[in-house]
Amino acid sequence: MAETPNKDETSHPLEKIFHPRSTALFGVSSNAKGMASGFLTSLLEHKYHERAPLYIINPKVEQISGIKAYGSLLDIPDPVDHVISLVPERVVPALVEQAIAKQVNSVHFYTAGFSETGDPDLMDLEKRLVGQLTESGIRVIGPNCMGLYVPHEGLAFMNGFPAEAGNVAVVSQSGANAGDMIHGLGRRGVRFSKGISFGNGADLKAHHFFDYLANDAETEVVTAYLEGVQEGSYFFDAVKTLAAKKPVILLKGGLTAAGARAAHSHTGSLAGEIKIFDAMCRQAGASRAVTMDDLHDFTVASTTSLKDIKGKGVALVSGGGGFAVLSADAIAMAGLEVPPTPDPTKEKLREFVPVAGTSINNPIDTNPGGDIEIWANTIEVAAESANIDVVFATLPWSSSSTSDNDDSADPDSLESEINDYVDRLSGIQDRTQKPIVMLLRQRGDNRNSSHLFGLAAYKAGIPCFSTVNRAARAAAEILDWRERREGLPALF
Amino acid sequence: MAETPNKDETSHPLEKIFHPRSTALFGVSSNAKGMASGFLTSLLEHKYHERAPLYIINPKVEQISGIKAYGSLLDIPDPVDHVISLVPERVVPALVEQAIAKQVNSVHFYTAGFSETGDPDLMDLEKRLVGQLTESGIRVIGPNCMGLYVPHEGLAFMNGFPAEAGNVAVVSQSGANAGDMIHGLGRRGVRFSKGISFGNGADLKAHHFFDYLANDAETEVVTAYLEGVQEGSYFFDAVKTLAAKKPVILLKGGLTAAGARAAHSHTGSLAGEIKIFDAMCRQAGASRAVTMDDLHDFTVASTTSLKDIKGKGVALVSGGGGFAVLSADAIAMAGLEVPPTPDPTKEKLREFVPVAGTSINNPIDTNPGGDIEIWANTIEVAAESANIDVVFATLPWSSSSTSDNDDSADPDSLESEINDYVDRLSGIQDRTQKPIVMLLRQRGDNRNSSHLFGLAAYKAGIPCFSTVNRAARAAAEILDWRERREGLPALF
Numbered sequence: 001m002a003e004t005p006n007k008d009e010t011s012h013p014l015e016k017i018f019h020p021r022s023t024a025l026f027g028v029s030s031n032a033k034g035m036a037s038g039f040l041t042s043l044l045e046h047k048y049h050e051r052a053p054l055y056i057i058n059p060k061v062e063q064i065s066g067i068k069a070y071g072s073l074l075d076i077p078d079p080v081d082h083v084i085s086l087v088p089e090r091v092v093p094a095l096v097e098q099a100i101a102k103q104v105n106s107v108h109f110y111t112a113g114f115s116e117t118g119d120p121d122l123m124d125l126e127k128r129l130v131g132q133l134t135e136s137g138i139r140v141i142g143p144n145c146m147g148l149y150v151p152h153e154g155l156a157f158m159n160g161f162p163a164e165a166g167n168v169a170v171v172s173q174s175g176a177n178a179g180d181m182i183h184g185l186g187r188r189g190v191r192f193s194k195g196i197s198f199g200n201g202a203d204l205k206a207h208h209f210f211d212y213l214a215n216d217a218e219t220e221v222v223t224a225y226l227e228g229v230q231e232g233s234y235f236f237d238a239v240k241t242l243a244a245k246k247p248v249i250l251l252k253g254g255l256t257a258a259g260a261r262a263a264h265s266h267t268g269s270l271a272g273e274i275k276i277f278d279a280m281c282r283q284a285g286a287s288r289a290v291t292m293d294d295l296h297d298f299t300v301a302s303t304t305s306l307k308d309i310k311g312k313g314v315a316l317v318s319g320g321g322g323f324a325v326l327s328a329d330a331i332a333m334a335g336l337e338v339p340p341t342p343d344p345t346k347e348k349l350r351e352f353v354p355v356a357g358t359s360i361n362n363p364i365d366t367n368p369g370g371d372i373e374i375w376a377n378t379i380e381v382a383a384e385s386a387n388i389d390v391v392f393a394t395l396p397w398s399s400s401s402t403s404d405n406d407d408s409a410d411p412d413s414l415e416s417e418i419n420d421y422v423d424r425l426s427g428i429q430d431r432t433q434k435p436i437v438m439l440l441r442q443r444g445d446n447r448n449s450s451h452l453f454g455l456a457a458y459k460a461g462i463p464c465f466s467t468v469n470r471a472a473r474a475a476a477e478i479l480d481w482r483e484r485r486e487g488l489p490a491l492f
Numbered sequence: 493m494a495e496t497p498n499k500d501e502t503s504h505p506l507e508k509i510f511h512p513r514s515t516a517l518f519g520v521s522s523n524a525k526g527m528a529s530g531f532l533t534s535l536l537e538h539k540y541h542e543r544a545p546l547y548i549i550n551p552k553v554e555q556i557s558g559i560k561a562y563g564s565l566l567d568i569p570d571p572v573d574h575v576i577s578l579v580p581e582r583v584v585p586a587l588v589e590q591a592i593a594k595q596v597n598s599v600h601f602y603t604a605g606f607s608e609t610g611d612p613d614l615m616d617l618e619k620r621l622v623g624q625l626t627e628s629g630i631r632v633i634g635p636n637c638m639g640l641y642v643p644h645e646g647l648a649f650m651n652g653f654p655a656e657a658g659n660v661a662v663v664s665q666s667g668a669n670a671g672d673m674i675h676g677l678g679r680r681g682v683r684f685s686k687g688i689s690f691g692n693g694a695d696l697k698a699h700h701f702f703d704y705l706a707n708d709a710e711t712e713v714v715t716a717y718l719e720g721v722q723e724g725s726y727f728f729d730a731v732k733t734l735a736a737k738k739p740v741i742l743l744k745g746g747l748t749a750a751g752a753r754a755a756h757s758h759t760g761s762l763a764g765e766i767k768i769f770d771a772m773c774r775q776a777g778a779s780r781a782v783t784m785d786d787l788h789d790f791t792v793a794s795t796t797s798l799k800d801i802k803g804k805g806v807a808l809v810s811g812g813g814g815f816a817v818l819s820a821d822a823i824a825m826a827g828l829e830v831p832p833t834p835d836p837t838k839e840k841l842r843e844f845v846p847v848a849g850t851s852i853n854n855p856i857d858t859n860p861g862g863d864i865e866i867w868a869n870t871i872e873v874a875a876e877s878a879n880i881d882v883v884f885a886t887l888p889w890s891s892s893s894t895s896d897n898d899d900s901a902d903p904d905s906l907e908s909e910i911n912d913y914v915d916r917l918s919g920i921q922d923r924t925q926k927p928i929v930m931l932l933r934q935r936g937d938n939r940n941s942s943h944l945f946g947l948a949a950y951k952a953g954i955p956c957f958s959t960v961n962r963a964a965r966a967a968a969e970i971l972d973w974r975e976r977r978e979g980l981p982a983l984f
Binding site for chain 1: 664665666667668669670672717719743745746747748749750751753754755783784785808813814815816817818819820821822823824825829830832853854855939959961
């Protein structure tokens with residue numbers, strides 16, 4: 001492929017990094033073993049090589065997995081945009097020299113063993129090598145990171161990432177956590193515009209990526225895991241600018257002394273840092289995730305109908321008395337409410353709800369058995385109630401241990417049943433303009449069917465959570481988030 | 493089988509209820525459909541009918557599923573110990589009359605529609621019918637509940653309960669929650685002495701069962717879900733007596749106003765009830781679970797090596813920098829500590845740990861890859877450290893996304909690999925006398941292998957948790973529990 005000019009001359013300076021027209025893997029071992037070779041298999045799995053030239057630098061072989069190998073970057077006849085460094089740190093000086101001579105656009109160092117060791121000599125070395133590249137106009141991702149996932153381009157750093165692109169950008173200092181975020185959210189149906197693992201951030205840091213993502217039309221929500229905050233005032237400005245435009249969810253590791261030591265990012269006293277970070281998030285209008293579960297749940301909440309929740313009134317439509325009791329407690333403890341069903345709603349429910357073994361007083365248990373009409377009508381009538389802002393519902397098949405849709409179900413009939421449920425929920429959301437949150441209670445035997453339901457539901461904008469506690473926490477966070485954004489542009 | 497006298501004349505008055513020498517299902521429908529018929533399939537699955545006579549009362553049929561049906565209890569020629577009432581409430585008076593005439597020992601009413609409706613007439617009816625039975629010396633479980641699970645006897649009220657017996661007693665007012673507890677804990681390897689769902693508690697209440705379980709040699713730990721507290725002073729005395737002898741874990745539903753309404757058990761102001769219940773648990777030396785997850789985790793903690801944790805020092809042995817950072821934060825936030833590795837321990841680790849890409853400063857990441865020797869040695873050396881009271885470790889196969897033992901593995905080699913891991917962990921626990929807590933991080937593709945590992949580990953006394961947050965919370969609870977039991981007999 002010949003080099004072509006940027007399609008948009010006014011594009012963001014980092015734009016080209018996310019759209020490399022060619023990529024070289026520097027240092028794949030010939031036996032394709034070890035972590036580093038995972039980059040090659042991931043790029044092949046995502047078909048990068050079918051969209052753009054992919055090269056390998058390894059002087060000892062002709063090709064690996066069908067990809068031609070060269071002895072040096074300079075041996076490649078065509079231009080190279082992006083270089084992924086998989087070599088040990090001692091080979092990095094040669095790579096830097098070649099990258100500069102080849103005038104590449106960006107280098108991503110998977111290579112570790114620099115500033116994160118805390119060794120002053122290695123910190124200096126990182127500074128010097130990265131400085132040589134940046135002075136030549138080459139941007140650097142890392143070192144000590146997994147780099148870029150751009151599904152549109154077929155760029156990926158782990159196997160099993162979704163091939164389909166979406167609207168969520170993932171930013172993570174840690175490569176393993178980036179993988180957890182993309183795999184975990186992906187299993188819940190979330191799709192991604194970009195994924196970025198930037199490690200030590202010797203050149204490009206969180207604030208650079210936030211600035212880029214604020215202006216990236218493909219990105220609607222940003223969800224990030226950070227360890228150290230680099231260049232604090234730039235960082236804060238970038239978070240503020242980004243959060244004014246798009247929902248931002250931030251999880252910071254190393255907020256306790258133990259975690260900070262683990263992050264190798266801070267030493268000494270860190271007392272009060274949790275409060276400082278929390279205050280920064282509140283001031284900027286960002287959402288602070290306390291745990292990785294939070295990050296996942298808040299991302300799901302802000303990309304589904306749950307983002308439009310208007311108040312605290314929850315209707316709980318579920319089978320199982322004890323489950324309903326604990327759920328009501330959990331909802332109340334999260335700061336939401338389970339208001340009694342008003343009389344007009346009760347009357348409407350009584351029109352189609354059998355009396356025996358049912359409760360219509362919120363929690364509502366209309367004991368639908370397998371009757372999807374009763375189930376869907378119950379949810380719709382509950383959602384229409386004036387004191388209700390959101391419905392939390394279980395699937396009939398997961399609400400009782402004797403009316404299961406378990407994993408032994410026929411795949412075709414399962415798919416059609418799932419579509420039926422999702423269509424009805426979708427219709428209820430459209431008509432009532434209230435979010436319907438599904439609680440997918442997982443037992444041993446319904447994991448696959450719950451998983452498939454969750455994917456179909458997410459696609460239709462219906463949020464799913466594995467526990468009522470997590471659902472309630474996510475709903476409360478949206479309300480809190482909106483409240484603290486007073487004065488900022490309304491995102492939802 | 494002929495009637496035989498109690499093997500132990502000094503046994504507890506409730507003993508016979510848990511060991512019925514014959515049982516009659518009153519009201520199984522002939523088409524074996526509906527919730528009620530689940531009792532028959534559960535008893536057959538657990539082979540009750542192979543150990544003791546099982547009868548069905550249904551005047552319209554000869555037999556159902558090979559079990560002979562009679563028109564009335566009085567038509568059964570042999571004695572009947574236990575009756576399970578599956579009939580609608582209007583048939584209950586006839587059942588009561590027959591049970592009294594037949595001189596049965598106990599009646600369990602699955603039948604609902606009495607005091608839990610809040611209807612004064614139905615409350616009176618419950619009182620009258622149950623009174624007729626108790627005045628005739630017949631004990632009553634329920635109404636509105638699932639009754640008894642006694643694996644030793646083949647008694648069970650849901651399919652899929654473990655056939656093997658164990659040391660944990662489950663007590664639950666809610667049948668659905670009893671099922672969640674037995675199924676959920678069962679999937680983690682816990683086995684049960686007895687399971688009791690007692691619903692409205694018209695005759696036998698939580699305090700009766702606690703009194704029995706305090707004296708039950710088969711029960712070592714009691715874990716309970718309660719809604720209303722009935723006969724408060726008896727209840728408190730029973731909890732105190734039981735908690736002095738055995739670990740007791742209590743989860744109370746309906747602690748918020750919303751939950752209480754859901755429980756139909758209280759109305760009006762309940763402000764401060766959470767505090768009162770918490771204070772009661774603390775005073776009695778019981779453990780209070782705030783969520784169902786807590787109940788499961790605290791039960792696992794108190795039936796594995798984790799019960800013997802002596803202090804707050806956690807060594808975290810895990811792969812993945814970002815995971816280690818968040819884990820250290822979670823451990824610190826739970827009130828535990830992740831103390832720096834002391835120099836002598838560092839020296840021992842350096843003897844076998846490769847330097848590159850490793851960290852030995854706690855969190856410890858010795859990057860074992862698939863090397864079980866390095867992995868096990870790391871855990872053992874960490875456990876030996878003077879400032880360490882417990883090790884939290886991940887499995888090498890679940891700690892990184894590229895060295896997985898996924899569900900596509902060969903079952904035989906998986907089993908032998910699991911046994912190898914478990915044997916080594918078990919040996920380390922024996923030698924160091926410190927609990928080793930396994931964090932089984934579940935992704936999409938290792939659920940089955942993680943599940944099988946968890947079962948084998950539990951059997952060897954090794955506690956497993958799905959997240960570090962849950963592990964840390966359970967460990968902290970054991971320490972807190974022991975502290976607040978000062979003056980009570982030491983259980984662990």
